[in-house]
Amino acid sequence: MKYVRMIRFGVITGVFIGFMSALLFSWLYQSDVFQPSSPKFVAHISDNLTAVTISAVIWALMGIVFSTAQMIFEVESWSITKQTVLHFITTYTGYTILAILAGWFPLNFWYLLQYSLIFVVVYIIIWSISMYIARRNVRELNQELSK
């Protein structure tokens, strides 16, 4: 039952964020029609309606990737490291594949490398912060215990 809720949440959030981003970019690039994705992608697809539909599906799938990944942090028995690593793998794989399918970025080796590096760095930062907070909790509790 909670899987249904998770998928529904993912679809709604994904489509919402995807649409809002596409709308924002359409304005920023001063387009006179709504562009659901990068111009190259849109040009590749025959008509605008199909492009928007395909984009909507991809937005929904992306939302599901993230809401599924959220569930990783609900497993009590996994360490911070394990949860962060699994979350990274799920998010990186899912998001990268979908973004490539949607034509959001160039299939350029150097670009992909840079993007991956940033992804990894962000996750290392997230992991470090989680570990720091946990260590602080332990310290505070032990202080209370020694009183």
Next chain:
Amino acid sequence: MEVHLEIDAGQKTIITYRASEDGQATQELFEDLKDLVDRQKIRIEQDGSYHYLPVQKIKRIYTENKLVYCETATERYRLKERLYQLRAILPEHRFLQISNSEIINRAYLKQFDLSKTGMYQVIFTDGQMTYASRRYMQAIKRSFKL
């Protein structure tokens, strides 16, 4: 003094002593009541028969394969109550729930630790180690700030 018993399945189990004024007598009875809760005995199963174990002697209570066990310094016994039922009976200032499946006796708690991979560890006075859940950390911290 009137003494009442109210059975209400929807409510948390508490003992409230309502006094019209604070004083030595009130405080003494209050301490006695707390003591009574502390000195409860729990029914354990051993070799097919039942015995009673004072809760003070329990180091930890945990579930394993859908069964509930309690450990003293030396032995392990099966309990027939479920964890949430025990949580209602056991003195709150003495027993602490550290995860979905474990409650510990603070008197046996030596310190907390963090493993290299980021798991909260609970170290007992006798050196035994168990894990606390990250989701219970909020509640654990709150129980100490009191």
